[in-house]
Amino acid sequence: MKLGQVININLENLGKNYPFETIKYVDISSVGEGIISDLEEIKVETAPSRARRIVRSNNTIISTVRPQNRSFYYFKDTPENIIASTGFAVLSPREDLINGRYLFYVISDKNFTSYLANHEKGSAYPAITTDVIFNKEIILPPLQTQKRIASILSAYDDLIENNLKRIKLLEETAQNIYKEWFVNFRFPNYENTPFNQETGLPEGWEVKKIEDCEIKIGDGNYSAKYPKSEDFIESGIPFFSTREMNEGRLKTNGVKRISEEQHFTLTKGHLKGGDVILSTRGSIGKVVYVDYEFEDCNINAQLVLFRCDNINFYSKFLYYQLSMPQTFLRLINVGTGTAQPQLPIKTLKYFELLIASPKLQQSFDNVVKSNMEQISILSKQNEKLKEARDILLPRLMNRTIEV
Secondary structure (H helix, E strand, C coil): CEHHHCEEECCCECCCCCCCCEEEEECHHHECECCECCCCEEEHHHCCCCEEEECCCCCEEEECECHHHCCEEECCCCCCCEEEECCEEEEEECCCCCCHHHHHHHHHCHHHHHHHHHCCECCCCCECCHHHHHCCECCCCCHHHHHHHHHHHHHHHHHHHHHHHHHHHHHHHHHHHHHHHHCCCCCCCHHHCCECCCCCCECCCEEEEHHHCCCEEEECECCCCCCCHHHCECCCEEEECHHHEECCEECCCCCEEECHHHHHHCCCCECCCCCEEEECECCCCCEEECCHHHCCCEEECCEEEEECCCCCCCHHHHHHHHHCHHHHHHHHHHCECCCCCECCHHHHCCCEEEECCHHHHHHHHHHHHHHHHHHHHHHHHHHHHHHHHHHHHHHHHCCCCCC
């Protein structure tokens, strides 16, 4: 049957009689492949005009803009004031016909994504209409079978969610250490450290432009020119973009890949372990620390890399400085463009960083090393869990494997 026969789409929209003063707004940038970032609570009167879709528990949202980016999320237990952008379709299951979690797995199947991509309209802003979702034909097993399939697959997602919570706690702990040491100046032995009266900084600390810090800045490869879309292969060397940046790490699920031959023809954008990557086009300000397993992979033109070859500057210190909310706001303020924000390298060279003493930077790197290693392990576990779930999902859906 058609999917529209068992669901409602965009059932409720924000209106004059909305009972809450504030909303938790879900925009396109806050949703990934089955994941969602922390949502900011904002007042209704200051909310963007696109904040219209009311979301309830047991609803699934899916982006109607650039569907190939696979932005969707299932709301298990939802606060009453969740509002999604009009860039999403809100799918509400008719619960006597389709299980809500099963509905989520229907739309998260890559075959569903391919169907949407084949029906998108527009080149600069490719999108689909809700009619495309409504008219998608699906095979619907009995409700009990749906629940069983959802139960099997949700076991993977629950593990992934728990790992994400642990990653968040580990990351917040490291960020709090950075804040305590380098924002509040409560670093080890701070009581006995003299401060410069003119700068207000501890002696030996300074603020310098990136170009004066002996940090190498490298830009990525222009994917519109080379590699071209036909150059990407199923198995090869990862070619990372902004969409693979998640929770401060790179993910390989869904990443585009190039051959070794193509890789060696690219003269820039080659990664080394310990590099720090910053997104500089579109969603600017995302930061990632590069694990050594990604040595010699490539980045595209949306990203730049920072490499701390100077023995007096440490990459984990740089990563957490760029990750701080204050730094993010400064990056946004120096960006150019409105429809497509950018951070040119020539602008970044003049961006100022706090330079603590090399000894304290090294101490900080050593303190947060354990957290970052655990984050890396949990991220890899999640990659494997997603791979296993994605292999299992279509086989359960098409009854290749009986539940």
